[in-house]
Amino acid sequence: MSNEQQSxxxxxxxxxxLLVYVALLVLLVLTVGAAYLPGxxxxxxxxxxxxxxxxxxxxxxxxxxxxxxxxxxxxxxxxAGFFWLVIMFILTLGDxxxxxxxxxxxxQ
Amino acid sequence: MVQxxxxxxxxxxxxxxxxxxxxxxxxxxxFLVTEIMFFGAVFATYLVYRVxxxxxxxxxxxxxxxxxxxxxxxxxxxxxxxxxxxxxYSQHGLRKQQLLFLLATMALAMTFLVVKGFEYHHKFVEGxxxxxxxxxxxAEYTRVAQLFFxxxxxxxxxxxxxxxxxxxxxGVLAVLIAIRHPSVQDFIPVELVGLYWHFVDIVWIFLFPxxxxxPR
Amino acid sequence: xxxxxxxxxxxxxxxxxxxxxxxxxxxxxDHKRIAVLYLVSVTFFFMIGGLLAALIRLELLTPQGDLLTxxxxxxxxxMHGVVMIFLFLIPVIPAVLGNFLVPLMVGARDLAFPRxxxxxxxxxxxxxxxxxxxxxxxxxxxxxxxxxxxxxSYSTSxxxxxxxxxxxIGFSSIATGINFIVTVHKMRAPGLTWFRLPLFIWAxxxxxxxxxxxxxxxxxxxxxxxxxxxxxxxxxxxxxxGDPILFQHLFWFYSHPAVYIMILxxxxxISEVVACFSRKxxxxxxxxxxxxxxxxxxxxLVWGHHMFTTGQSVYAGMAFSxxxxxxxxxxxxxxxxxxATMYKGTIDLRAPMLxxxxxxxxxxxxxxxxxxxAALATDVHxxxxxxxxxxxxxxxxGGTIFGYLAGLHFWWPKMTGxxxxxxxxxxxxxIIFAGFNFTFLPQFVLGYLGMPRRxxxxxEEWQMLHVMSxxxxxxxxxxxxxxxxxxxWSLRNxxxxxxxxxxxxGLEWKTDSPPITHNFEETPIVTEEPYAYENHHEHEEVAxxxxxxxxxx
Numbered sequence: 001m002s003n004e005q006q007s008x009x010x011x012x013x014x015x016x017x018l019l020v021y022v023a024l025l026v027l028l029v030l031t032v033g034a035a036y037l038p039g040x041x042x043x044x045x046x047x048x049x050x051x052x053x054x055x056x057x058x059x060x061x062x063x064x065x066x067x068x069x070x071x072x073x074x075x076x077x078x079x080a081g082f083f084w085l086v087i088m089f090i091l092t093l094g095d096x097x098x099x100x101x102x103x104x105x106x107x108q
Numbered sequence: 109m110v111q112x113x114x115x116x117x118x119x120x121x122x123x124x125x126x127x128x129x130x131x132x133x134x135x136x137x138x139f140l141v142t143e144i145m146f147f148g149a150v151f152a153t154y155l156v157y158r159v160x161x162x163x164x165x166x167x168x169x170x171x172x173x174x175x176x177x178x179x180x181x182x183x184x185x186x187x188x189x190x191x192x193x194x195x196x197y198s199q200h201g202l203r204k205q206q207l208l209f210l211l212a213t214m215a216l217a218m219t220f221l222v223v224k225g226f227e228y229h230h231k232f233v234e235g236x237x238x239x240x241x242x243x244x245x246x247a248e249y250t251r252v253a254q255l256f257f258x259x260x261x262x263x264x265x266x267x268x269x270x271x272x273x274x275x276x277x278x279g280v281l282a283v284l285i286a287i288r289h290p291s292v293q294d295f296i297p298v299e300l301v302g303l304y305w306h307f308v309d310i311v312w313i314f315l316f317p318x319x320x321x322x323p324r
Numbered sequence: 325x326x327x328x329x330x331x332x333x334x335x336x337x338x339x340x341x342x343x344x345x346x347x348x349x350x351x352x353x354d355h356k357r358i359a360v361l362y363l364v365s366v367t368f369f370f371m372i373g374g375l376l377a378a379l380i381r382l383e384l385l386t387p388q389g390d391l392l393t394x395x396x397x398x399x400x401x402x403m404h405g406v407v408m409i410f411l412f413l414i415p416v417i418p419a420v421l422g423n424f425l426v427p428l429m430v431g432a433r434d435l436a437f438p439r440x441x442x443x444x445x446x447x448x449x450x451x452x453x454x455x456x457x458x459x460x461x462x463x464x465x466x467x468x469x470x471x472x473x474x475x476x477s478y479s480t481s482x483x484x485x486x487x488x489x490x491x492x493i494g495f496s497s498i499a500t501g502i503n504f505i506v507t508v509h510k511m512r513a514p515g516l517t518w519f520r521l522p523l524f525i526w527a528x529x530x531x532x533x534x535x536x537x538x539x540x541x542x543x544x545x546x547x548x549x550x551x552x553x554x555x556x557x558x559x560x561x562x563x564x565x566g567d568p569i570l571f572q573h574l575f576w577f578y579s580h581p582a583v584y585i586m587i588l589x590x591x592x593x594i595s596e597v598v599a600c601f602s603r604k605x606x607x608x609x610x611x612x613x614x615x616x617x618x619x620x621x622x623x624x625l626v627w628g629h630h631m632f633t634t635g636q637s638v639y640a641g642m643a644f645s646x647x648x649x650x651x652x653x654x655x656x657x658x659x660x661x662x663x664a665t666m667y668k669g670t671i672d673l674r675a676p677m678l679x680x681x682x683x684x685x686x687x688x689x690x691x692x693x694x695x696x697x698a699a700l701a702t703d704v705h706x707x708x709x710x711x712x713x714x715x716x717x718x719x720x721x722g723g724t725i726f727g728y729l730a731g732l733h734f735w736w737p738k739m740t741g742x743x744x745x746x747x748x749x750x751x752x753x754x755i756i757f758a759g760f761n762f763t764f765l766p767q768f769v770l771g772y773l774g775m776p777r778r779x780x781x782x783x784e785e786w787q788m789l790h791v792m793s794x795x796x797x798x799x800x801x802x803x804x805x806x807x808x809x810x811x812x813w814s815l816r817n818x819x820x821x822x823x824x825x826x827x828x829x830g831l832e833w834k835t836d837s838p839p840i841t842h843n844f845e846e847t848p849i850v851t852e853e854p855y856a857y858e859n860h861h862e863h864e865e866v867a868x869x870x871x872x873x874x875x876x877x
Contacts, residue, residue, distance in 0.1 A: 011196060011199045011200065012192075012196065014193065014196060017189060017192045017193060017196070018189075020189075021185065021186070021188075021189040024185045024188075025182065025185060028178070028181055028182065028185065031316075031317050031321065032174065032178060032321065035317070035321035035323060040323075040324060041323065042162065042323050042324060045323030046323060049317040049318075049321055049323075050317070052317070053313050053314050053316075053317055056310075056313045057310045057313055057314070060188060060306050060309060060310055060313070061306075061310070063192075064188055064189075064191070064192045064302075064306045064309075065302075065303055065306045065307075066299075070133070071130065073130070073134055073509055074133060074134060074137055077134060077137040077138055077141055078137055078140075078141075080141055080533075080537070081140065081141035081142075081144035081145060081148075081537070082144065084141075084145065084148075084537045084624065085144060085145065085148040085151075085152075087624060087625065088145075088148060088149070088152055088541070088577055089148075089151075089152055089155065091625065091627075091628070091640070091643075091644075092152050092156060092570070092573045092574075092577075093152075093155065093156065093159065094637075094639075094640050094643065095569075095573065095628070095636050095637045095640035096156055096159060096160065096637070097159075097637075098637040098638075098639035098640055099636075099637040101637070101638075101639060102638055120433060120434070120842065121427075121432060121433045121434035121435065121436065121438060121511070122436075122511075123847070127510055127511070130510060131436045131437075131506050131510045131511075134505075134506050134509060134510065135436060135437060135502055135503075135505075135506045138501075138502045138505050138506065138536055139498075139502055141536055141537065142498050142502075142536050142537075142539065142540040143540070145536075145537055145538070145540040145541050146540035146541070146543065146544050147544075148541070149540070149541040149544045149545055149574050149577075150544055150548070152573075152574065153548070153559065153570060153574070156567070156570055157565070157566070157567075157570075160567075161565065164565075238555075238556065238557050238558060238564070239555075239556050240556075251563075251564055251565050252564075252565040254558055254564045254565070255558055255559070255564050255565040255566055258557035258558050258559050258564065258566075259559065261555075261557060262548065262551060262557060262559065266544075
C-alpha cells in the first residue's frame with residue numbers, strides 16, 4: 001500500500017503527448033467534416049459527433065491527465081462522475097421520451 | 109519509470125510522500141467529479157430541449173460561426189498539449205521550460221477568451237441576446253431560438269468563467285515558479301492545475317459539436 | 325495497551341487548551357476545533373429555524389390566519405425549511421461529529437486537507453450569513469424548493485440572495501465530502517482494513533459520495549434560476565419553450581439524495597451506540613456496511629417520486645415508484661440488524677441508548693409512511709398534504725436529530741473531557757420523544773383528511789388536531805432547550821470522563837479525552853475486528869459515569 005518511502009512519478013514521453021495531440025486534431029476535422037455530409041442523417045450525425053467527442057475526451061483523460069498510469073483509486077473516481085452523469089441523462093430523458101406513449105390532453 | 113525530482117515537504121497529517129501525493133491527486137479528481145456533475149446538469153438541460161426542439165435548434169445554430177468555433181477548439185486542444193508539456197518539464201525539474209510552456213498555455217487561454225468575446229459581441233449586434241430586444245428570422249422559431257441562445261450563453265459563459273479562473277490560477281502558479289516559492293518545488297501543484305485545465309478542455313470538446321454542429 | 329489517565333488537578337495538553345486566543349480558533353486547522361466551530365454555528369442556526377417553527381405552530385393554533393399575513397406565512401415556512409435543511413440538517417452530523425471523529429476513528433492525525441476543512445467552515449458561515457441577510461431584508465416566499473416559474477419570474481422576495489447563500493453552503497458541503505473521501509481512502513491506520521472500519525465511517529463515506537455527486541447538480545440548477553431572474557434568460561420559462569418540470573428533475577436529483585445525506589450519518593451514529601450499550605458486535609456488520617453504500621446508490625434513482633402529480637410521464641412514474649420501494653430494502657436491513665444487535669445483549673439504558681430506541685421507532689414510522697407516498701395511487705391523494713410533512717419530519721427530525729443527539733451525548737465526554745448529567749439527560753430524551761410524537765402524529769391524520777401543506781387557513785373541525793400538534797411542538801422546544809443548558813453546565817461542572825467512560829471499542833477511545841492536538845501519541849495499529857465487545861468484558865464495571873475512570877488493559 002503506502003509503505004514505500006520513495007515517491008514514484010510516471011513521466012510520459014513527449015512523443016506520446018504529440019501523438020495524442022495530432023489524433024485530437026484529426027478527430028476534430030472529422031467531426032466538422034461529418035457535420036457537412038450531404039443528405040439528412042440526423043441520428044447518424046448525432047451519433048458520429050458524440051462518439052468522436054467521447055473518444056477525444058477519453059484520449060485527454062488517459063494521456064494528458066495520466067489516468068492510464070494512475071492507481072485503481074484514480075480510475076474509480078475518474079469514471080464515477082461519468083457513470084453518474086449517464087444515470088442522470090437516462091432517467092431524465094426517460095421521462096421526456098415516454099410522455100407521448102399515452103396520449104393525454106395538454107401534454108406536448 | 110522512476111524519476112528523480114526535487115525534495116518535497118511532508119505535511120503533518122501524512123505518513124509519507126507517496127500517501128501525500130496520491131491524496132492530492134485523488135482529491136483533485138474527486139473535485140473534478142463535482143465539476144463533471146456541475147456541467148452535467150446543464151448538458152442534461154440542453155439535451156432535453158434539443159430532443160424536443162430539433163428543427164428550431166437547427167435554425168438557431170446557423171447563427172453561430174463554425175470557423176470561429178473550430179479555431180477556438182484548436183486553440184484549446186493546443187493549450188492542453190502545452191499544459192501537458194508543462195507538467196512533463198515540471199516532473200523533470202526543468203524550471204525554464206516549465207515556465208515557458210505555462211506562459212504559452214496562458215496565452216492560448218486568453219486567445220480563446222478574446223475570440224469568445226468577439227463572438228458574444230457579434231451576437232449582441234445581431235440582436236441574438238435573449239430579452240426584450242431579441243430578434244430572430246424566421247419568426248416562427250423566435251420562442252425556441254431564445255431558449256437556444258439562453259442555453260448557448262449559459263453553457264459557454266460557464267465554460268468561459270472556468271477558462272478565466274484557469275488563467276488566474278496559472279498566473280499565480282507562474283509567479284510562484286518564477287520566484288522559486290517553496291510550495292511549488294515539486295510537480296504536484298502543476299499537475300493539479302493541469303488536471304483542472306484538461307477538464308476545461310474536455311467540456312469544450314463536447315460543447316463544440318453540441319452547439320455549433322447541429323444536424324438537421 | 326495502557327492509557328495514561330488524568331488525575332484530578334493535573335492538566336494535560338489537549339486540543340482545547342492548545343491555545344485560547346480568538347485567532348487560535350478562527351485560524352485553526354485542527355479538525356477537532358473546526359468541529360467545535362461547527363457545533364456552535366450549527367446550534368445558532370438551529371435556534372433560528374426553531375423560532376420560525378414556533379411561529380408556524382402558533383399561527384396554526386387557530387383556523388383563521390390571524391397571527392401572520394398570508395405573505396408572511398409563506399416567508400416563515402420557506403425560511404424554516406431553508407434554514408433547517410441547508411444550515412442545520414445537512415451539515416449537522418458530518419460537520420460536527422464527522423469532523424471530530426473521522427480522523428480519530430481511522431487513526432489519523434488530521435483530515436487529508438486541513439486547510440480545506442477550515443475553508444469549508446468559512447464558506448458555511450458566509451452562506452449562512454447571506455441567507456440570514458436575505459431573511460432580514462424581506463425573506464423569501466417560494467418554499468425551500470424554489471420551483472420556477474414562480475421563483476424565476478414572479479416572486480418579488482429575496483430569491484436571488486437566498487439562492488446565492490445556498491449555493492455557497494453547497495460548496496462548503498462539497499469540501500467536507502472531498503476531505504472525508506480522501507481521508508477514508510488514504511489515511512487509515514496500519515491494520516485498519518475496510519472491513520475493520522467502524523460503521524460510522526462507512527456511513528460517512530457513503531454520505532460523502534452523495535455530497536460529491538449530488539450537490540453540484542443542485543448548485544448549478546439554482547444558479548440557472550438566478551441567471552433567469554437576473555439576466556432574463558429563459559431556461560425553465562414556459563413562455564420561452566422551457567419546461568419547469570426539468571427544474572424539478574434536476575432539483576430532486578440532489579434533493580432526494582440529500583435526505584440520505586441527513587439520515588446516513590445518523591445511522592452511523594446508531595450503529596456505534598447500539599453496539600456499545602448492548603455490549604455486542606453489530607449483527608451482520610457487512611450487511612450494515614453495504615446497506616449504507618446501497619442506500620447511497622439507489623437513493624440517486626428515486627427522485628421522480630417527488631413529481632408523480634406534475635405531468636411527468638406515467639412510465640417514468642412507474643419506474644421511480646418501483647425504485648423507491650427498492651431503497652426501503654437496505655433501510656430495513658439496517659433496522660433489523662440493530663434490533664438483532666440488542667437481542668440477548670447486555671443493554672444499558674443510558675441517554676444515548678434512549679435516543680437510539682427513539683430513533684428506531686420513529687424511523688420505522690417515517691420509513692413505512694414513505695412507502696404510502698412511493699405508491700403512485702395513494703400519492704395522488706396524499707401529495708402536498710400534511711401527511712408528507714409528517715412523513716419527512718419523522719425521517720429528518722426523528723431520524724437525524726435523534727441520531728445527532730445520541731451521538732452528541734455519546735461522544736460529549738470525548739469532545740470535552742466531561743460527563744453530562746445522566747438523570748436530566750434521560751428526562752430530556754423522554755420529553756423530546758413525547759413532544760415529537762405529539763407534534764407530528766396528528767399531522768398524519770390531518771394530511772389523510774386532506775389538510776394541504778403551506779396553508780394557514782383551515783376548516784374549524786381540524787382545530788383540535790392542530791392544537792395537539794402545537795402543544796407537542798411546545799413540549800419539543802423545552803426538550804431541545806434542556807440539552808443546551810445541561811451540556812453547557814457540564815463543561816465546568818461535569819465529572820471528569822477519562823479516556824473511555826463507556827468501555828467502548830474504537831480508536832477514538834484509545835486516546836485522551838479531550839484528545840491531544842494531533843490525536844495520538846503514536847500512530848495506532850489495529851489488530852482486531854470492530855465492536856469486539858466479547859474481548860472487553862472487563863469494561864462492564866468501568867462504565868460508572870460518575871467519576872474519573874480507571875485504567876484499562
